[in-house]
Amino acid sequence: MxxxxxxxxxxxxxxxxxxxxxxxxxxxxxxxxxxxxxxxxxxxxxxxxxxxxxxxxxxxxxxxxxxxxxxxxxxxxxxxxDDAVVAAATAQLESLTHTLFTITPYESYVRVAELLAEHTPGTFAKKTVLVNSGAEAVENGVKIARKFTGRNGVAVLDHAYHGRTNLTMAMNFKAAPYATGFGPLAGDVYRAPNSYPFHDGLSGTEAAKRTISYLEKTVGAADLACLVVEPIQGEGGFVVPADGFLPALQEWCTANGVVMIADEIQSGMARTGAYFASEHFGWVPDMVLSAKGIAGGLPLAGVTGRADIMDSAQPGGLGGTFGGNPVAAAAAVAVFDQIESExxxxxxxxxxxxxxxxxxxxxxxxxxxxxxxxxxxxxxxxxxxxxxxxxxxxxxxxxxxxxxxxxxxxxxxxxxxxxxxxxxxxxxxxxxxxxxxxxxxxxxxxx
The missing domain is CATH 3.90.1150.10 (Aspartate Aminotransferase, domain 1)
Structure with a gap:
């Protein structure tokens, strides 16, 4: 560089x-x-x-x-x-700017999906759908989890932030200014206590027990499609959970058929010294949401999950006009290359x-x-x-x-x-x- x-x-x-x-x-x-x-x-x-x-x-x-x-x-x-990102995007601009991947596909989308499968936590088979923004990734992650489980409930944590769309506004902890006056908001969203060591002083095990107790009593696992968690909360103030908190929640989700989703939109893509912050906590989520740093400044986001979960969506149920745009996808490939080479x-x-x-x-x-x-x-x-x-x-x-x-x-x-x-x-x-x-x-x- x-x-x-x-x-x-x-x-x-x-x-x-x-x-x-x-x-x-x-x-x-x-x-x-x-x-x-x-x-x-x-x-x-x-x-x-x-x-x-x-x-x-x-x-x-x-x-x-x-x-x-x-x-x-x-x-x-x-x-x-970044020089390599600019070069990759420029070269792509000169050859192909758009066809719509769900009509006539192209290689760079596939390559980004391969890289996400390789670098997200877990050694199981994974698949990815590319979209435009973090909020769109959250929306798609939730709807895929609902389709896979046949359930409606969505659980989030205190101090969470997930976006400004209708569903994600309902998922945010802080209403003002993100949701003030924009209702009615999406339903079937439930907020549980998080791990906030500076304020609660709880161990990861203690905080997880509190969260699980709330979910079991307030929501009921049988009605819960997914639990969406930022491994390090972004807008909430970079809240780092106590050790053991996230794996304990994943164990409970797996035992109860709940899809646990890592919102790595801010914390992912090498930001914390690992490709995804989940790795620092020994957490292997069912699904990982990526955006922000993935394409070096171009709009791109991804939903990467266990292949069986991702394949639950019917043909035509996923996609969008600009999702996985060739220029943004080419930039993302260059970002992965730069993380490794530099x-x-x-x-x-x-x-x-x-x-x-x-x-x-x-x-x-x-x-x-x-x-x-x-x-x-x-x-x-x-x-x-x-x-x-x-x-x-x-x-x-x-x-x-x-x-x-x-x-x-x-x-x-x-x-x-x-x-x-x-x-x-x-x-x-x-x-x-x-x-x-x-x-x-x-x-x-x-x-």
Whole structure:
């Protein structure tokens, strides 16, 4: 991989550079245009308008260069405009852009399905349907599980986030802003307690017992088609379950004929130092949902499951016009190749070894940082009142705003808005991480 990318003869150097106020005049002008034609429901966390990007740096229309610690919420995991991904997508654009796989198929869709079968947990036979987005993957995973089991019930966990479609809105823990006023929502969705060690203090066995008890008493296994779980919760605040929690739930699901689905949309594709975060917990799910980082920035998602489960859908029951588009599929093949050839699983571990101790050092300086957690390049800090342990969302907002003014892009998260999540690209340098940590230190000192 190269360190720069030439766009209009101007390279994107891997350095932070602030040359105007944030947002700058060109971004402000674009934002005025946006307000006239884009609904307010499509928000902008930071109204700086990005013109180009490469590696771990994004450049706005005013020429400001930001250290990107969000990667499009975990999408550009292998880096913005990765050379191999750009080359693969460009070559595919020149040969075939669309036929619709369910009419006249093509090889790249098949290759992505082969790669997902190889790299998702489990050695059993697997099959994959490709779709466009994470929410669409969740919808298809649920409907396949319902068809396979002949049951209707869908179980999710507290603090879960699964999307903005009708079904996924009902599956989310937090209604506002994702579902407010958009009802009626889909039915037969049940929410069970999760494992949240920072708050509940339970072992994995204890937390699983609590979850299973709730499901048996509130839903009943005989009416439950699937249990959908993020191995590390994303929007919920990068909640990492206690060891043993996920395998215990899988054992209960298997014994009761319930399909257990891993929503790996944010946590998958090398983000945690394994292809899928489920591997860290010894969990082999029946079905894995992938999206975000799978195609290097192009829209693609997959539903990969046990062959007998996936084959329960009747011919014509799965698919969609753009699902598994040839260009996105070609990009995904390049992403898998880059993860292997560039050793990016190990790079996630390197990032954790630099970022996590840096955040722990900040925790020792600033009592508002109640918890540092995460795996690989999926790390978070939870901010709470040192006295009451209550969520401190105001501090999160202030730190993110300060960092943005200094050229560091941070993402917020958590049910109560009190979590800062770090999702850097796997090609970010140690120097950029250290520089970003220094800015974050300044931000906390300014509170």
């Amino acid at each position: 190269t360190d720069t990318l030439s766009v209009s003869s101007s390279p994107v150097t891997q350095e932070r550079r602030v040359v105007t106020a944030i947002p700058g005049p060109k971004s402000q002008a674009l934002h005025e245009r946006r307000l006239a034609v884009v609904p307010v429901g499509v928000t902008a966390a930071l109204p700086v308008y990005i013109e180009r990007a490469h590696g771990a740096i994004v450049v706005d229309v005013d020429g400001n260069q930001f250290i990107d610690l969000g990667a499009g919420i975990g999408v550009t995991t292998i880096g913005h405009t 050793g990016l699983l190990a790079e996630a571990g390197r990032i954790e070894r630099v970022l996590k101790p840096g955040l722990v050092a900040l925790q020792e300086k600033y009592p508002v940082i109640g918890d540092v957690r995460g795996i690989g390049a999926m790390i978070a800090i939870e901010l709470v009142s040192p006295d009451t342990h209550e969520p401190d969302a105001a501090a999160v907002t202030a730190v993110a705003a300060y960092a943005a003014q200094k050229g560091v892009l941070l993402l917020t998260a958590g049910t109560y808005g009190n979590v800062l999540r770090f999702l850097p690209s796997l090609v970010i340098s140690d120097d950029l991480i250290t520089e970003a940590l220094a800015i974050i230190d300044e931000a906390f000192a300014s509170l």
